[in-house]
Amino acid sequence: MKRFFSSAFSRGLLWQLIGTLAGAGLVTGIRALMGLSVTDTFFFTEPAWVLGGLVGAVSYLFGSGVTADWVKWARGMDTPEHPEEHFSGWEKYINVSLDHKVIGIQYTIVALLLISIGGLFALIFRTELAASELQFLTTDMKLFGQNGPQLYNTLMSLHGMIMIVSILLGIAGIMNYVVPLLLGAQDMAFPRLNAFSFWIAVPAAVLLLMSLVLGGFDTGWTGYPPLSARAPVGMQMFFMGVFVAGWSSILGALNVIATVLRMRAKGMTAWRLPIFVWASVATSIIALTATQLIGLSFQLVMFQRLFGMGFFDPAKGGNPVLFQHLFWFYSHPAVYVFILPGLGVISELLPVFVRKPLFGYRWIAMSSLGIALVGFVVWAHHMFTSGMNEYLRVPFMYSTLLVAVPTGVKFFSWVATIWKGKISTPTPMLFVLGGIVVFLMGGLSGPPNATVSTDLHLHDTYFIVGHFHDTIFGGFVFPFFAAIYYWFPKATGRRMNETLGKLHFWLMTPSFFVLTFGMMYIGLLGMRRRIVDYDPALGFDTTHLILTIAGYLIATSVLVFFYNFFNSIKNGEKADGNVWNSRSPEWQVPSPMPTHNYDQAFEVVGEPYDYGLEGSKYIEFSTSAKSKH
Amino acid sequence: MSHTQDKTSALGQGVLIFVYLAALTVLEYFVAVTFNAVSILVVVAVVKAALVMYYYMHIYKLNSSDGDDHNSYQYKTGTNRIGLWLFLLSDSFVFAGLMVMRANLLGLTRPHLNQLLGLAVTSVLLISSFFMNRGETAMAYGDKKAFMNNTLITFVLGLGFLIGVVFVEWPLAAHEGLTASFGNPASGPMGGVFYMMTGMHAFHVLTGLIFLLIVWNNARKGVYTAEKHWGVEAAAVYWHFVDLVWIFFYPALYLIGKAV
Amino acid sequence: MRHFVIVGILVIAMAVLTYVGLDAAGVASQMHPVAASAQAASIDQLWNWEIIAMSFLFALIVVPMLYSLIVFRRKKGDTTDAEHIEGNTPLEIAWTVGPLILVVFFAYMGAYSLGEVRRADPQAFEVKVKAQQFTWTFEYPEYGFVSTELRLPVGRQAVLKMESVDVIHSFWVPEFRVKQDVVPGRVTEYRITPTLPGSYKVRCAELCGTSHAYMESPIVVTTQADYDSWVAEQQALAAAAQTPEGQGQLLSVKNGCTGCHSLDGSALTGPTWFGMYGKEEELADGATITVDDEYIVESILDPNAKIVSGFPSPSVMPPYQFTDDELASIVAYLKTLK
Numbered sequence A: 001m002k003r004f005f006s007s008a009f010s011r012g013l014l015w016q017l018i019g020t021l022a023g024a025g026l027v028t029g030i031r032a033l034m035g036l037s038v039t040d041t042f043f044f045t046e047p048a049w050v051l052g053g054l055v056g057a058v059s060y061l062f063g064s065g066v067t068a069d070w071v072k073w074a075r076g077m078d079t080p081e082h083p084e085e086h087f088s089g090w091e092k093y094i095n096v097s098l099d100h101k102v103i104g105i106q107y108t109i110v111a112l113l114l115i116s117i118g119g120l121f122a123l124i125f126r127t128e129l130a131a132s133e134l135q136f137l138t139t140d141m142k143l144f145g146q147n148g149p150q151l152y153n154t155l156m157s158l159h160g161m162i163m164i165v166s167i168l169l170g171i172a173g174i175m176n177y178v179v180p181l182l183l184g185a186q187d188m189a190f191p192r193l194n195a196f197s198f199w200i201a202v203p204a205a206v207l208l209l210m211s212l213v214l215g216g217f218d219t220g221w222t223g224y225p226p227l228s229a230r231a232p233v234g235m236q237m238f239f240m241g242v243f244v245a246g247w248s249s250i251l252g253a254l255n256v257i258a259t260v261l262r263m264r265a266k267g268m269t270a271w272r273l274p275i276f277v278w279a280s281v282a283t284s285i286i287a288l289t290a291t292q293l294i295g296l297s298f299q300l301v302m303f304q305r306l307f308g309m310g311f312f313d314p315a316k317g318g319n320p321v322l323f324q325h326l327f328w329f330y331s332h333p334a335v336y337v338f339i340l341p342g343l344g345v346i347s348e349l350l351p352v353f354v355r356k357p358l359f360g361y362r363w364i365a366m367s368s369l370g371i372a373l374v375g376f377v378v379w380a381h382h383m384f385t386s387g388m389n390e391y392l393r394v395p396f397m398y399s400t401l402l403v404a405v406p407t408g409v410k411f412f413s414w415v416a417t418i419w420k421g422k423i424s425t426p427t428p429m430l431f432v433l434g435g436i437v438v439f440l441m442g443g444l445s446g447p448p449n450a451t452v453s454t455d456l457h458l459h460d461t462y463f464i465v466g467h468f469h470d471t472i473f474g475g476f477v478f479p480f481f482a483a484i485y486y487w488f489p490k491a492t493g494r495r496m497n498e499t500l501g502k503l504h505f506w507l508m509t510p511s512f513f514v515l516t517f518g519m520m521y522i523g524l525l526g527m528r529r530r531i532v533d534y535d536p537a538l539g540f541d542t543t544h545l546i547l548t549i550a551g552y553l554i555a556t557s558v559l560v561f562f563y564n565f566f567n568s569i570k571n572g573e574k575a576d577g578n579v580w581n582s583r584s585p586e587w588q589v590p591s592p593m594p595t596h597n598y599d600q601a602f603e604v605v606g607e608p609y610d611y612g613l614e615g616s617k618y619i620e621f622s623t624s625a626k627s628k629h
Numbered sequence B: 001m002s003h004t005q006d007k008t009s010a011l012g013q014g015v016l017i018f019v020y021l022a023a024l025t026v027l028e029y030f031v032a033v034t035f036n037a038v039s040i041l042v043v044v045a046v047v048k049a050a051l052v053m054y055y056y057m058h059i060y061k062l063n064s065s066d067g068d069d070h071n072s073y074q075y076k077t078g079t080n081r082i083g084l085w086l087f088l089l090s091d092s093f094v095f096a097g098l099m100v101m102r103a104n105l106l107g108l109t110r111p112h113l114n115q116l117l118g119l120a121v122t123s124v125l126l127i128s129s130f131f132m133n134r135g136e137t138a139m140a141y142g143d144k145k146a147f148m149n150n151t152l153i154t155f156v157l158g159l160g161f162l163i164g165v166v167f168v169e170w171p172l173a174a175h176e177g178l179t180a181s182f183g184n185p186a187s188g189p190m191g192g193v194f195y196m197m198t199g200m201h202a203f204h205v206l207t208g209l210i211f212l213l214i215v216w217n218n219a220r221k222g223v224y225t226a227e228k229h230w231g232v233e234a235a236a237v238y239w240h241f242v243d244l245v246w247i248f249f250y251p252a253l254y255l256i257g258k259a260v
Numbered sequence C: 001m002r003h004f005v006i007v008g009i010l011v012i013a014m015a016v017l018t019y020v021g022l023d024a025a026g027v028a029s030q031m032h033p034v035a036a037s038a039q040a041a042s043i044d045q046l047w048n049w050e051i052i053a054m055s056f057l058f059a060l061i062v063v064p065m066l067y068s069l070i071v072f073r074r075k076k077g078d079t080t081d082a083e084h085i086e087g088n089t090p091l092e093i094a095w096t097v098g099p100l101i102l103v104v105f106f107a108y109m110g111a112y113s114l115g116e117v118r119r120a121d122p123q124a125f126e127v128k129v130k131a132q133q134f135t136w137t138f139e140y141p142e143y144g145f146v147s148t149e150l151r152l153p154v155g156r157q158a159v160l161k162m163e164s165v166d167v168i169h170s171f172w173v174p175e176f177r178v179k180q181d182v183v184p185g186r187v188t189e190y191r192i193t194p195t196l197p198g199s200y201k202v203r204c205a206e207l208c209g210t211s212h213a214y215m216e217s218p219i220v221v222t223t224q225a226d227y228d229s230w231v232a233e234q235q236a237l238a239a240a241a242q243t244p245e246g247q248g249q250l251l252s253v254k255n256g257c258t259g260c261h262s263l264d265g266s267a268l269t270g271p272t273w274f275g276m277y278g279k280e281e282e283l284a285d286g287a288t289i290t291v292d293d294e295y296i297v298e299s300i301l302d303p304n305a306k307i308v309s310g311f312p313s314p315s316v317m318p319p320y321q322f323t324d325d326e327l328a329s330i331v332a333y334l335k336t337l338k
Ligand code: HEA
Pocket: A222, A335, A336, A338, A339, A381, A382, A400, A401, A403, A404, A405, A407, A408, A409, A411, A440, A442, A443, A444, A445, A446, A447, A449, A450, A451, A455, A458, A459, A460, A464, A467, A468, A471, A472, A475, C057, C061, C098, C099, C100, C102, C103
């Protein structure tokens, strides 16, 4: 316990607390000197909270010690290229480590934690939705300075954003763990930046959660002004949390691209890269660039609130629709950030479990880039009803529908891979197959949103909610679980329990189909999004009750997963060999891997997915021991 | 062209590029005050940007081959270079976003600003880039003394720019009625756009100045040599990037459109 | 070959089954809720085509997958790899070009259908719609009255000119299928030709704050004759409202007060107006106050000055500006609510 409280994690939190108070105190002091008001509903005034939040986040980073080496560099000192690990066992994971494998696991654990928090919020508001009328989020209730319906909005909005952040951390987790291993690198290109990208996400999560207790905010995860210009202080904490989390995403993506460009093993040419690496690069291109725009759009609203700058205020000549353009310029490409790594996992795992080459490797690789690049020019499909220039609607419809083409290439190639394969279905493969079907449902519900006239009906209904839970689960959640089940033995040298894994799958998948199919169904019939209560005359009560039950069943299945996960770390069946009989380099050496990965460098001598070809090799280890670094 | 030159010709090239840039800036200003052709202003800005990126920021170095040893200083510098450029690419999306905002909210109008002051701070920043280039070139040939002197000049000019914008231009503009908001809705979104754009740029100038101080101090301690001076290169490239942004912001705020 | 034939048949069977199942559930050709506007017809038609395409594509992927899973699954004890098939360029081209043609077709259909939805009838009559947290008000400029319900005659195109006074709202009548945001600072347009008499509701579809869920107002589509008599009635009412009380009522409707304040004692976003005048009221800061003329005027002009206990601070209620006469008539009207 003592060692927990002195870890980088806890030290950071303490510093964040102190930093927040110091920042807020500073502003309060200045305001007092200027004769302005010093307290407000939530004790500090809004500017005080904003500066406090910022100073707090920065303090976290210094407190945790992740910036220590940089400070030394700035002072002209040298640091060892690969410092010794000071910690072992679980302590490694709550202290700063520069090992990409440790960081990957840290990311994954925090992502799972956030999924739980976001999921818990979903369960709370789903319970309210189980029947029409207000059940427990009533107008009389008061919690964190919010009445029931307002709290509903806060929980719903935070559910959205916390889940999204958890996805960003989840994909960063897989990419961090897997990409250097697949490339035969010792680590990421910039290990310190890598640690920084992870640790900055922690204060970001704290900021997001602070918004809940500072009056909340009632705008949804999209934070459209003018509503967001009027919401309580919680809004600012939300904006800042996203802003800080955005930096985690940007810097992580930068690192992935640099790693792929510079750290490949000998002989690993573009067409011999494992397919997951292609997906990671495509994702990172988006995350590196587009993320800036959500940061900017939120920053502009923050400034509008703090300084009265009228960017989005029509009374001052501003334009509320401009915000939506800036926001969706990131937030649409972001949805491809969510799924591309997941689709990469599907493509990576399929050949292993069907014992056949990946059908059309090059087409699949290119389709990831295609989706990423076309994804940049479709953002306004979220704004078909927004009152933007009418003539924009048709070109954006064409570009949006175009994304179906590269996505289709993936699907058809997967089917062709499976066709005539010798298929076995351990847990990771089950999640891969589940992911394909679920993502297909989600993907196919995309084009009806994209054709403008049907979207005029579907926009802001539960049909959309169903659409994106399907795409997100199929493109992220299922492959994420597949990846965890698949690479767990690599990380721990033990396997997760198969029976519990199958239970997890068979509990989650049908419940999930019920959840999203039900959402789309009532959406078509007239159920709006983001409402705490619905007209009983619509007759949705039964369906909503079923949806809530389905939500609880999914949560139960996740609890099964958690039990399996933590139990297997200690008690899982030992498995340090090539558990899945894969051709991939990381499985050719015993698990778990040592700190700097491969003891011997390898050279790529063949194709990655030549299953079924006698005598074909992907990599060859060099006989001489790798030079010490 | 060849990039393995001797020191004199490397410095000479810096002078030449500076003359081009200065001439283009004068042209820009002249176009703006006489017949305000937006397309010409855009073309001039793009040409200036290309010159800065190629000759001052030596973007071509991204393409250099760094050998096979992943652990050599040279190879790592190549990796660092890619990292830095990726960062700049990312950062430029913020500025692009601000430009889009400016185009959307202001269109072909611009705030009423002091033209001479605008030209002055622009020139100061441009000249600072020239000295930065001299400094970096000096370091590349192992001349620590010249590096420190030139960096100091760069720093002073950069500080001058920052003071010019934040402590001279801002109060002047506010005096002319251009307010971020407080109490004067008449200036519309103009004030917000102006302070936001210059403010974000000034923030980058500030970080660039801090970066310059750090490398200056490290040079003093003798950290850098002709072969190993990635820190210097990074500071220089970043500094030129800040200049690069201003190459677009200057016409966007001072030259394009009608002052209202 | 045998495999392909079986799968082909299964794909078609499954596509048909999926489509029929969806249709039976009321989400394909017989789409619910009922279509009540001319615009809905072209939207529903496109939607039906999409459901057909989706059913087919879903079957096209899922059936061969499931078939392989069952037929080609690994036999017990077999540890060999499967056949080495790397890819097939003509196939890849086929399933790139095929979907490409399909999406271009759907995009064309979408544009066509959008054209239908937006087709302007020169005979259209205008209604001004005002959205605010959390009510709709409808002004009939032709006749000069204001209403809290929207009445439309069947078969005639109405063009709604919509404005918002505060945040973004969205005008959506599920039976009409069409949705349009209402954005502060600009006027957005909504064209609709009702085809089926009945009572519907406009439901605000853009999150606009705490009571967004309740931002609904009645819409009635009637025959032209019923519509005309309703118009006459409304005009008579407006004319009768020459007394201060009547003026006050009109003002409260026009400004959307009744969206937050009920007249019958029930709880909405704000305190009920029923029996409010003369009541002792507790404020958020613990003080009590008697509701009198002065307090009401202050509450309207500066809602934040005194917050009624139990309501959030800052007040959800926007500040209003009225002339003294108008204020007096609102007070007079509030007095009548007992
Ligand atoms: C992981 C996330 C993810 C993914 C992958 C997608 C994928 C797609 N999305 Fe989705 N979307 C979201 C997440 C995602 N979306 C979210 C979160 C929102 C709501 C945001 C909010 O408002 O809160 C949203 C909202 C949204 C809207 C706005 C709706 C509205 O608010 O009115 C639209 C409109 O065009 C849209 C379209 C599409 C399309 C066309 C695809 C395509 O990429 C799908 C392509 C895939 C296929 C089509 C299936 C496979 C293809 C074939 C089998 C080939 C043959 C197919 C054809 C010829 C059609 N999405």
